[in-house]
Amino acid sequence: xxxxxxxxxxxxxxxxxxxxxxxxxxxxxxxxxxxxxxxxxxxxxxxxxxxxxxxxxxxxxxxxxxxxxxxxxxxxxxxxxxxxxxxxxxxxxxxxxxxxxxxxxxxxxxxxxxxxxxxxxxxxxxxxxxxxxxxxxxxxxxxxxxxxxxxxxxxxxxxxxxxxxxxxxxxxxxxxxxxxxxxxxxxxxxxxxxxxxxxxxxxxxxxxxxxxxxxxxxxxxxxxxxxxxxxxxxxxxxxxxxxxxxxxxxxxxxxxxxxxxxxxxxxxxxxxxxxxxxxxxxxxxxxxxxxxxxxxxxxxxxxxxxxxxxxxxxxxxxxxxxxxxxxx
Ligand SMILES: Nc1ncnc2c1ncn2[C@@H]1O[C@H](COP(=O)(O)OP(=O)(O)OP(=O)(O)O)[C@@H](O)[C@H]1O
Numbered sequence: 001x002x003x004x005x006x007x008x009x010x011x012x013x014x015x016x017x018x019x020x021x022x023x024x025x026x027x028x029x030x031x032x033x034x035x036x037x038x039x040x041x042x043x044x045x046x047x048x049x050x051x052x053x054x055x056x057x058x059x060x061x062x063x064x065x066x067x068x069x070x071x072x073x074x075x076x077x078x079x080x081x082x083x084x085x086x087x088x089x090x091x092x093x094x095x096x097x098x099x100x101x102x103x104x105x106x107x108x109x110x111x112x113x114x115x116x117x118x119x120x121x122x123x124x125x126x127x128x129x130x131x132x133x134x135x136x137x138x139x140x141x142x143x144x145x146x147x148x149x150x151x152x153x154x155x156x157x158x159x160x161x162x163x164x165x166x167x168x169x170x171x172x173x174x175x176x177x178x179x180x181x182x183x184x185x186x187x188x189x190x191x192x193x194x195x196x197x198x199x200x201x202x203x204x205x206x207x208x209x210x211x212x213x214x215x216x217x218x219x220x221x222x223x224x225x226x227x228x229x230x231x232x233x234x235x236x237x238x239x240x241x242x243x244x245x246x247x248x249x250x251x252x253x254x255x256x257x258x259x260x261x262x263x264x265x266x267x268x269x270x271x272x273x274x275x276x277x278x279x280x281x282x283x284x285x286x287x288x289x290x291x292x293x294x295x296x297x298x299x300x301x302x303x304x305x306x307x308x309x310x311x312x313x314x315x316x317x318x319x320x321x322x323x324x325x326x327x328x
Contacts, residue, residue: 007081008042009213010066010181015039015075017058017065021286033286035061037237039075040312043181048207048214050228050245052221052260054282058237059217063183066215067099068092079181097127100174104186106166110158116169117154120144123176143172146209148202164195168202175206185217200227221264225249230318233257236293237285239312242320253321255300292324300325 016039018032036058043049051059064070066077068084077084084095103109110119120140123129130136141151147168149161158166167187174182184203188196204227206212218224224231225245232242233256241254252258259276278297283289289296295305304324312322 009045010043011078013040013076016073017061018073031286034237047229048216050216050224050231052224053234057234060185063185063217097177098180100179100182102170102174102184102187105190106170115155120172120176147172163191167199181213183215236288240322244318254323255298256294
């Protein structure tokens with residue numbers, strides 16, 4: 001397990017989320033999709049932890065299980081010393097003030113029948129944050145300004161805004177409760193490339209201004225490179241490598257990380273990167289391979305990889321890797 005010098009804001013220990021697969025006439029549970037399988041990591045106050053991996057590796061499920069938008073199958077999510085996974089639904093509801101999420105598709109996540117002002121104000125009403133409607137409206141105007149929207153547009157509806165502006169509305173709504181941690185699930189993937197950096201810059205400014213901590217979920221290694229302090233790489237529901245950003249990009253350890261990075265173009269390459277093309281498809285998370293789940297596609301596969309699950313071990317300097325190549 002990773003150790004940070006100060007107490008982390010969030011510590012995820014052995015997190016699991018299995019989805020039942022039902023089949024037959026009686027719809028009996030015959031197997032499980034192991035979407036997240038034994039995940040452990042920490043997030044320090046004020047940092048941005050990136051979580052990357054191919055589609056279906058369990059990134060979104062991880063984000064949702066941390067916030068208990070999906071009930072974890074196992075493990076602990078320690079937020080400021082308290083295990084969120086053990087809270088009653090009502091206790092968890094109150095905690096949500098501190099933990100917010102920004103979704104990939106701002107259009108789908110905003111109620112089309114509510115005005116932008118109502119959308120941003122709603123969480124304040126639910127959590128009884130201000131005494132009067134006037135105070136809430138003032139806060140709505142302030143938040144709209146903070147995210148770069150004109151407060152006079154608060155009576156408009158989401159469809160009247162562009163994709164980038166809609167994501168700003170989603171961010172303002174998430175900020176309405178003064179959260180400490182924001183899970184940003186592919187927050188710019190649906191936006192034009194030209195708009196992406198504007199929204200990322202806004203998120204970075206807000207992080208400084210409000211002391212926010214982010215878990216930033218993305219399939220795009222170029223985006224996380226510029227935005228994150230540390231990066232965790234997931235494969236088939238597990239974290240295979242976790243490292244400070246520069247270490248990960250300059251010297252990736254896990255063969256899977258190396259293969260992902262080998263496909264990312266480098267602007268001014270100091271060293272020539274080997275091109276690793278993985279063979280085969282990603283196996284089903286319902287029937288993951290034995291041993292190291294990556295062994296079926298690994299260019300460095302050894303006999304032990306087929307039978308023994310590698311430990312997620314510390315390599316020093318804040319680096320962790322789950323790979324038999326690094327057995328000590
Ligand atoms: N509600 C669900 N019921 C059953 N299986 C699910 C459910 N949600 C996700 N899964 C499965 O869990 C696995 C992980 O999905 P998840 O959406 O977390 O991956 P992801 O890395 O976020 O992918 P993407 O980038 O495509 O969103 C996938 O195999 C997916 O099909």
